[in-house]
Every structure is written in structure tokens, then in C-alpha cells.
Amino acid sequence: MIEIKDIYKSFSGNEVLQGISGKFEEGVTNLIIGGSGSGKTTLLKCMVGLHQPDSGSVLYDGRDFTPMTYEQRIEVRKEIGMLFQGSALFDSMTVQDNIMFPLNMFTDQTRSEKIDRVNFCLERVNLAGKNNLFPAELSGGMKKRVGIARAISMNPKYLFCDEPNSGLDPKTSIVIDELIQELTEEYKTTTIVVTHDMNSVMGIGDYILFLHEGKKFWEGSNKEIAHTEIKELNDFVFASRFMKAAKDKF
Amino acid sequence: MNFTNFGRYILLLKSVFRKPEKLKIYLKEIAKQMDYVGVGSLGLIAIISTFIGAVMTLQIAFQLVSDFIPKTIIGSVNRDSSILELSPTISAIVLAGKIGSAISSEIGSMRVTEQIDALEIMGINAPGYLILPKIISGITMVPMLVIISMFLSISGGYIGGSVSGAVTPAEYLQGITTDFNPYTIVVALVKAFVFGFIITSVPAYEGFYVRGGALEVSQASTRAVVISCISILACDYIVTQLLL
Numbered sequence: 001m002i003e004i005k006d007i008y009k010s011f012s013g014n015e016v017l018q019g020i021s022g023k024f025e026e027g028v029t030n031l032i033i034g035g036s037g038s039g040k041t042t043l044l045k046c047m048v049g050l051h052q053p054d055s056g057s058v059l060y061d062g063r064d065f066t067p068m069t070y071e072q073r074i075e076v077r078k079e080i081g082m083l084f085q086g087s088a089l090f091d092s093m094t095v096q097d098n099i100m101f102p103l104n105m106f107t108d109q110t111r112s113e114k115i116d117r118v119n120f121c122l123e124r125v126n127l128a129g130k131n132n133l134f135p136a137e138l139s140g141g142m143k144k145r146v147g148i149a150r151a152i153s154m155n156p157k158y159l160f161c162d163e164p165n166s167g168l169d170p171k172t173s174i175v176i177d178e179l180i181q182e183l184t185e186e187y188k189t190t191t192i193v194v195t196h197d198m199n200s201v202m203g204i205g206d207y208i209l210f211l212h213e214g215k216k217f218w219e220g221s222n223k224e225i226a227h228t229e230i231k232e233l234n235d236f237v238f239a240s241r242f243m244k245a246a247k248d249k250f
Numbered sequence: 251m252n253f254t255n256f257g258r259y260i261l262l263l264k265s266v267f268r269k270p271e272k273l274k275i276y277l278k279e280i281a282k283q284m285d286y287v288g289v290g291s292l293g294l295i296a297i298i299s300t301f302i303g304a305v306m307t308l309q310i311a312f313q314l315v316s317d318f319i320p321k322t323i324i325g326s327v328n329r330d331s332s333i334l335e336l337s338p339t340i341s342a343i344v345l346a347g348k349i350g351s352a353i354s355s356e357i358g359s360m361r362v363t364e365q366i367d368a369l370e371i372m373g374i375n376a377p378g379y380l381i382l383p384k385i386i387s388g389i390t391m392v393p394m395l396v397i398i399s400m401f402l403s404i405s406g407g408y409i410g411g412s413v414s415g416a417v418t419p420a421e422y423l424q425g426i427t428t429d430f431n432p433y434t435i436v437v438a439l440v441k442a443f444v445f446g447f448i449i450t451s452v453p454a455y456e457g458f459y460v461r462g463g464a465l466e467v468s469q470a471s472t473r474a475v476v477i478s479c480i481s482i483l484a485c486d487y488i489v490t491q492l493l494l
Contacts, residue, residue: 050371077373
């Protein structure tokens with residue numbers, strides 16, 4: 001479980017996060033949603049330590065991450081897997097080398113054991129046999145899946161996904177969402193997905209935290225979101241005519 | 251602003267020299283970088299050094315037109331100029347253009363495509379993994395290139411002098427073997443060591459803190475070469491002042 005308490009973050013006097021708190025349980029898909037500039041990616045970066053919050057704390061199963069030393073953070077980070085918005089694959093390495101990279105760095109497995117693990121991860125994301133391709137040879141959806149394979153290669157306890165559907169067609173987005181949900185339930189990871197994709201919100205949002213102008217406006221599940229009367233949330237979720245009509249019908 | 255940059259540069263270097271996560275992987279990276287910096291630059295350094303040596307011989311011969319000055323001096327001046335100044339400094343400036351821009355672009359591209367963030371999230375010390383092998387290859391391979399450059403520059407002088415007739419081979423050989431002070435080699439290698447550090451660490455710093463996209467990466471690359479060249483010349487003066 002990951003808990004955030006009263007996170008504040010500002011850049012050059014501009015307060016991007018204003019006292020965000022929330023609890024993200026393991027084995028369920030937790031979503032952080034909000035419009036562009038609402039602070040969701042900044043919150044994610046504060047949680048993984050890419051930004052240092054001005055105040056507040058991030059607890060990984062009770063361990064406060066924010067005051068940790070560099071060496072202490074390394075130990076927590078070994079339990080973290082992350083899928084980046086642009087996949088962030090190492091472009092000079094093959095798919096196999098990308099997935100094997102954390103194994104090379106942090107395990108003493110033999111080469112054949114590592115290759116077995118790579119093949120297992122690739123099968124898990126339906127990319128078996130793509131070991132020797134380079135990232136430039138992959139489609140956007142395939143890159144995301146390789147990113148997920150790399151993220152799960154070390155059996156992470158915590159899985160972070162930053163805009164996993166950006167730049168993907170709706171069908172591929174659903175494939176990625178379902179994959180994230182399956183992995184979360186199968187490995188009981190604490191999964192946090194930052195998104196503004198409404199299909200994801202409705203499809204996999206077991207717990208949703210809605211940010212608006214750097215503040216937490218609402219939290220709940222995808223079943224509850226349809227009944228909310230909060231204007232800012234309604235304006236965000238049901239922004240399109242189609243979604244408005246769907247809500248009225250619902 | 252420049253003090254801020256210098257402070258961040260020092261802090262980055264502090265991170266670079268943290269204990270490596272896995273020595274074997276770092277050694278592999280160091281070998282790869284040594285191949286790129288050393289073997290990959292050998293041809294360029296060879297061509298430049300040979301021609302500089304040849305041109306130096308012609309210019310010294312042109313300027314020393316006097317019956318009171320023996321022609322053997324051409325060899326002596328060429329030798330000392332090549333060893334003390336031309337080989338280390340010209341090689342370093344050329345390498346700053348070739349290697350410095352490549353390092354800055356590589357690391358800058360990794361920054362803007364979140365690859366450096368990915369390394370950090372994995373628990374890897376990104377400055378150490380990306381920059382340390384480059385610095386080690388710089389401080390080891392640049393002195394080796396400079397030694398080769400010295401040899402080729404002096405040889406170029408011999409060829410240039412012989413072909414043009416500015417100095418006879420015998421006079422040139424007598425010149426380069428007369429009053430040779432081995433300490434000049436030490437000074438040149440100290441310079442090469444310092445330049446090797448600058449050529450790799452300054453562009454790495456510029457690339458590591460890039461923000462933006464392709465345009466900013468290319469701007470960082472240009473800045474890296476300019477700052478490296480100025481730093482090389484400034485350090486050249488300081489090392490010369492301190493050691494000679």
C-alpha cells in the first residue's frame with residue numbers, strides 16, 4: 001500500500017500541488033485523473049522521488065520515502081516498476097536487453113535464467129519472440145507493452161504508469177488497460193495509473209483520485225463517478241456530448 | 251548564474267563518483283567508451299597531427315631565415331611545440347568537437363525521452379552509469395591519443411621538411427634529438443589528462459540537465475563544445491604556468 005499525506009509542491013512560486021492526500025491499496029488499480037496541468041504527473045514524480053515535495057510524506061507500506069537517504073531510496077526503488085508516457089525504452093538496446101537491464105544490474109542470475117525471465121515477461125505482454133527488435137522497430141502499443149515487460153521484470157511491489165494510453169488508438173488502449181489490471185490482480189501490486197483517458201477511468205478505475213488545479217477534489221470508484229454532483233469532476237469526465245448523453249441514459 | 255552552473259557541475263561530479271552498482275557492467279561500458287573515444291578518434295588525430303607537424307616545419311623554416319641560426323633548430327622548435335602545445339591542445343579541441351558534442355547529444359536525448367528518469371526509478375545511479383565510463387575513457391584515452399599525436403606531428407615535420415627541402419632529413423633528426431628535455435612529455439600528459447576530463451565531463455553536464463526537446467538538445471551540444479574549448483584553453487594556461 002502507498003499512502004500520500006498532505007503533499008505540497010511548487011515551482012518558482014507556482015503551487016502545483018496543494019495538500020494532496022490519498023491511500024492506494026495493493027491488488028487494485030488506482031487512478032489519478034485530472035485535466036492537463038492539474039498536477040497529476042507532478043504528484044506521480046513526487047511519489048517516485050523524481051521531484052522532492054516541499055512538504056508532506058509518501059509512505060511505501062509504512063516506510064516514509066521523502067526523508068530517506070539516497071542509499072535507502074535505492075532499496076525502495078528496486079521494488080518499483082514504472083511505465084513512462086513515452087515508454088522510455090533505451091533506444092540503443094534491443095527489446096531483450098531493455099528487459100534484461102535491471103536483472104543485469106541487481107541480480108546474480110545466470111544468462112540463461114535472465115533470458116527465461118525476459119521470455120516470460122514478453123509472453124506475459126503478448127510479445128513473445130520480439131527479443132531482438134530495437135525500440136525504433138516497434139509500434140506505439142508494442143513499445144508500451146515492452147515498457148510494462150521491463151517494469152515487471154523485477155517482480156515489483158509497486159507499479160506506476162504515467163499516461164499509459166497516450167498516443168494509442170482506443171482498441172490498443174483497452175489492451176494496455178486490461179494488461180495493467182491483470183498484472184495488478186495477479187501479482188498483487190500497488191498500481192497507480194495517471195491518466196485522463198475516460199475509457200481507463202470507466203474500465204479499470206477501482207480507486208480514483210481526481211485532481212483539479214493542484215487540489216484533491218474527489219475520490220471514489222468508477223461505479224461512483226457516474227453519480228457525482230461535483231461540477232469540476234462532471235465537467236472533466238463528461239466533457240464530450242457522447243459521455244453526457246451516456247450519463248443521462250445511465 | 252555561472253556560479254549556479256558550476257555548483258551543479260560539482261554536485262553532478264559528486265554523484266558520478268558514487269560506488270557503482272555492479273562493477274562488471276561499468277567495466278563493459280568503460281571498454282565500449284574507450285573504443286569510441288580512443289580507436290574511433292585515431293584516424294582524425296593522425297591526419298591532423300601529421301599535417302600540423304608538416305606545416306610547422308615549413309613555417310619555422312620560413313621565419314628563421316638567417317645564416318646565424320642553424321637549421322637543426324627547426325627540428326628542435328617543432329619537437330617542443332608539438333609536445334608542449336600543439337599535440338595536447340589541438341587534439342583536445344578537435345576531440346571536444348567530435349566527442350563532446352556526441353556525449354552531450356546522447357545524454358541530452360536520453361534526458362528528454364525520460365530514459366534517465368527510467369534509470370533513476372530502477373534504482374540506478376544515472377550520473378554514475380552514464381558519465382563515469384565516459385570520464386574514465388577520456389582521462390585514459392586522450393593522453394594515449396596525445397602521445398600518438400606527438401609522434402605523428404614530429405614525423406609530419408620530417409616528411410614536410412624533406413619533401414619541401416626546407417630542412418634536410420639529417421638536420422631535422424639532429425634537431426629533434428638535441429637538448430631533449432623529457433619533462434616536456436610529463437607536462438603534455440598532465441595537460442592531456444586535464445583535457446580528457448574536461449572533454450567528457452563538461453558535455454555530460456550540459457546533456458544531463460537539458461530541458462525541452464530536440465532544439466534544446468542541439469543547443470546544449472553547441473554550448474558543450476564552446477565551454478569545453480574555452481575551458482581547455484584556460485586550463486592550458488594554468489597547467490603551463492604551474493608546471494613550466
